[in-house]
Structure formats: structure tokens, C-alpha cells
Amino acid sequence: MVGEADIWAILETVPDPEIPVISVVDLGVVRNVAVTDAVEVTVTPTYSGCPAMSVIAMDIETALAKQGVDARIVTQLSPPWTTDWLSDKGRARLEGYGIAPPRAAGGPERCPHCQSANVHRVSQFGSTPCKAQWRCGSCLEPFDYFKCL
Amino acid sequence: MLGEFALRQGDNALVLGHRLSEWCGVGPALEEDIALANTALDLIGQGKLWLELAGEELGQSADDLAFLRDAHAYRCALLVELPNGDFGQTLLREFFFDAFQLPWLHALTGSSSPRVAEIAAKSAKEAAYHLERSAETVIALGDGTEDSNARMATALRYLWPYTGELMLDTDADRACVEAGIAPLPSSIRGEWDRIVKDVLSQAMLTLPESEFAHQGGRTGARHTEHLGHMLATMQVLPQSHPGAAW
Numbered sequence: 317m318v319g320e321a322d323i324w325a326i327l328e329t330v331p332d333p334e335i336p337v338i339s340v341v342d343l344g345v346v347r348n349v350a351v352t353d354a355v356e357v358t359v360t361p362t363y364s365g366c367p368a369m370s371v372i373a374m375d376i377e378t379a380l381a382k383q384g385v386d387a388r389i390v391t392q393l394s395p396p397w398t399t400d401w402l403s404d405k406g407r408a409r410l411e412g413y414g415i416a417p418p419r420a421a422g423g424p425e426r427c428p429h430c431q432s433a434n435v436h437r438v439s440q441f442g443s444t445p446c447k448a449q450w451r452c453g454s455c456l457e458p459f460d461y462f463k464c465l
Numbered sequence: 466m467l468g469e470f471a472l473r474q475g476d477n478a479l480v481l482g483h484r485l486s487e488w489c490g491v492g493p494a495l496e497e498d499i500a501l502a503n504t505a506l507d508l509i510g511q512g513k514l515w516l517e518l519a520g521e522e523l524g525q526s527a528d529d530l531a532f533l534r535d536a537h538a539y540r541c542a543l544l545v546e547l548p549n550g551d552f553g554q555t556l557l558r559e560f561f562f563d564a565f566q567l568p569w570l571h572a573l574t575g576s577s578s579p580r581v582a583e584i585a586a587k588s589a590k591e592a593a594y595h596l597e598r599s600a601e602t603v604i605a606l607g608d609g610t611e612d613s614n615a616r617m618a619t620a621l622r623y624l625w626p627y628t629g630e631l632m633l634d635t636d637a638d639r640a641c642v643e644a645g646i647a648p649l650p651s652s653i654r655g656e657w658d659r660i661v662k663d664v665l666s667q668a669m670l671t672l673p674e675s676e677f678a679h680q681g682g683r684t685g686a687r688h689t690e691h692l693g694h695m696l697a698t699m700q701v702l703p704q705s706h707p708g709a710a711w
Contacts, residue, residue: 364587365482365510393514394583396590439496440598441503449496465590 318385323349323357330379333371334444337413340372344401347392355380355387360397362465363445399465410462416450418464427452428459437461467578468522469540470641472530473683475515476541478588479531480692481562482508483699484549493552500598504559507591514584532703536693543682544627546692553613554620556602561624563596564660565631568653577645600664607668614669621670629678632657637684 327349330340340346340359348358357376361369373389380387399418402410407417416424416435426433432454439449440463447460485505492498516527523530539546545562549555570592573585607617632650641647665672681687703709 361510361587363507363510363591364514365506365508367506393587394579396583396587398590439500440594441496441500443499445503445506449499463594465594 320349320351323355326379326383327376330375333368337409338406340376342403342406345372345397355385356390357387358390358392360392362397366445415460415462418462420464422464424450424461427455429457430455466640466644467646468519469637470646471515471519473540475512475519476539477545478508478515479512480541481545482512483695487549504595511588518580532700536688536696537685539688539692540685541682542630543679543689544631546689546695547627548691550620551616553606553616556599557617557620558624560599560603561628563592563599564657565653567592567596568656572648576647581646603664604668607670617670625673626677626679630680630682633678633680635684
């Protein structure tokens with residue numbers, strides 16, 4: 317019989333389809349795991365229109381099925397997802413991957429490549445709904461910033 | 466009543482989202498192209514949430530509501546169905562909509578319907594970001610060059626008579642107040658006026674004095690000629706291949 321901790325451990329291995337260095341647990345979209353007669357995983361969307369959400373639900377179902385767990389995925393809107401739910405491990409991995417983690421101040425603390433604080437916004441939007449485009453004034457490299465929501 | 470309310474919410478988001486998506490691949494700069502496409506994605510996602518709620522109430526799927534209704538059955542405000550015009554006109558329309566939508570969604574978080582409240586809370590976070598960007602861009606273009614200022618002034622003259630409908634109360638709105646679903650749209654007027662006045666003045670644009678407002682979109686009495694053309698493009702695939710799945 318699988319327990320909730322086993323399910324969480326499996327979910328830790330499911331990568332975000334757009335940012336594969338962090339797991340769906342690091343992203344903070346898994347809100348609850350309930351093991352009763354059946355297994356139920358509650359997921360919340362990041363952005364309302366993010367196309368990765370259906371992939372995330374499918375990936376979670378597949379990963380659990382591979383371990384012999386037949387789970388039901390429930391979508392929950394409230395409370396709305398916030399970048400405060402990104403794990404510390406997830407934030408560190410984002411930076412290592414070249415994506416500056418979100419900050420309440422509304423912009424990145426430093427360039428994820430050279431750590432310079434001399435950074436400028438290029439655009440409020442980026443390659444996915446959760447990111448914005450910034451550029452470093454020191455190493456001149458452009459980089460993604462994970463928007464604070 | 467809840468179904469009709471959700472339909473009005475969903476149609477505004479879906480139609481504006483589709484209009485913005487028309488910029489995908491033809492934006493004036495890569496960053497602007499991506500920004501418009503991302504905003505479109507947020508709005509289409511919000512539209513889906515509202516239309517799912519409408520569908521539960523009205524016994525139809527969100528897809529059928531989006532793709533199988535003709536223009537006369539749509540309940541969006543006239544403002545959102547207008548053609549994009551140039552980049553400045555698109556952003557000014559977006560700004561007028563965002564300046565209404567953000568305080569409106571905040572007000573809806575107090576709805577007696579938990580579904581309305583949760584969709585509003587989710588959407589409001591995205592709407593805040595949209596307003597920040599559309600306001601900044603309107604200011605940059607209005608207070609830009611002689612040419613960009615003139616274009617924004619032209620867009621303002623065209624769009625202004627379509628803004629009032631967002632905040633005109635209808636019988637359906639009054640029924641929603643009775644049921645505790647939503648406040649009157651007119652209750653947003655003061656906040657909208659304040660935001661618009663502030664941004665237009667920074668954008669070196671003169672606030673028009675006329676209070677004339679085209680109406681009929683939100684009740685379905687009379688849409689503009691543009692909506693049917695837009696829907697023809699948006700709906701062609703599901704209507705040509707009914708029930709298609711891939």
C-alpha cells in the first residue's frame with residue numbers, strides 16, 4: 317500500500333515540462349495528496365492560459381501509473397497560485413539554469429550568469445507566461461526572469 | 466442568471482484574447498509580439514474558466530459555447546470586438562479594458578458565488594500585470610514622437626465612444642446585484658475615470674468630453690459588423706469538422 321509520502325516522492329521526480337530542472341513540487345502547483353480508497357492529487361494552474369498545465373496533469377498521471385498508482389487529478393483554482401510557493405531548492409535550481417528567481421521587488425536581484433546587479437528589463441513578457449526578458453549590463457547576456465505573481 | 470453572467474465575462478475575455486492573438490507573428494518587435502501573445506493566452510485561459518462555469522449552468526461545453534454560437538448570441542462589450550487597428554490602437558483598447566477589468570475583478574472576489582470569486586481572484590493577478598504594461602505602453606506612445614502621439618489621438622477618438630458600455634448597467638446587471646453575484650458595473654466608474662485620467666495626462670492625450678456610449682454588445686441587442694468576421698475566422702475549424710479531435 318502506498319502512502320502519501322511515497323506519492324510526494326514520485327511527484328518530486330516529475331519535471332516541469334517547460335523548465336525541466338525543477339519538479340512540479342518545486343513549482344508549487346501540487347496542492348494536496350490524499351490517499352484514501354483511491355489516490356487524489358490536487359493541482360493548481362500557474363497562469364490561466366498556460367498550455368503546460370494539461371501536460372503537467374498528464375505527466376503526473378503517467379509517472380504515478382508507472383509505479384502502479386492509479387491517481388485522480390483534481391484541479392483547484394483557489395487560493396490562486398503564487399510564486400511564493402516555489403521551493404527554495406526550486407529557486408536555487410532556476411538560478412543555476414540561467415533563470416533569475418522571482419522577487420517581490422518586481423525584478424531580479426542579479427544576473428544569473430555573472431551575478432552582476434546591473435540588470436535591465438527588456439520586456440515584461442518572455443518565452444512562457446511565467447517569465448519576463450531581462451538583460452545584464454555587465455556580461456551583456458540576456459536572461460529569463462521568473463515573474464513574481 | 467449565473468450562467469448568463471459567466472457568459473458575459475467569458476465572452477469579453479475570449480474575444481479580446483482572440484483579437485490580441487491576431488498580432489502573433491506580426492508584432493512591431495519580437496518582444497511586443499511575445500507580450501501580445503502572452504496577454505492573449507492569459508485572456509483565453511480566463512475565458513475558458515468563465516465559459517466552463519457558464520457551460521455548467523447552461524448545459525453546454527465551453528468549446529461549444531465558444532465555437533458554435535453566432536455573433537448575435539455573444540455577450541461581449543463592443544469595445545473588445547473592434548478591429549485591432551495599428552499597434553497603438555490595440556494597446557489603447559487593452560488599456561481601457563484593463564482599467565475596468567482590474568477593479569471589476571477585485572470587486573467580484575466578494576461574490577456570493579464561490580466559483581465567481583475564485584475565477585476573479587485568479588484572473589485579477591494576471592489583469593494587474595496587463596494593466597501595468599498597457600498603461601506604460603500607452604504613455605510611451607502618447608508621449609513619444611509627433612507621429613506616435615497623433616496616432617494615439619486618432620485611436621482615442623475612435624475608441625472613446627466604445628468605452629462607456631463597460632460601465633453601463635443593464636437589467637441583467639441589476640439582477641446580479643440582487644443575487645449577490647456582482648456589483649453594478651457603474652460602481653467601477655470612479656476608479657476607471659481616475660486611472661484613465663492619470664494615464665492619458667501622462668501620455669499627453671486630451672481626455673474627450675463626450676459621454677456618448679455605443680451599446681448593445683453586452684445585451685446582445687446589436688454587435689458591430691466586426692464580430693461576425695472575427696468569429697468566422699475563430700470558428701472555422703470546429704464548424705468545418707464538427708466533433709474533430711486530435
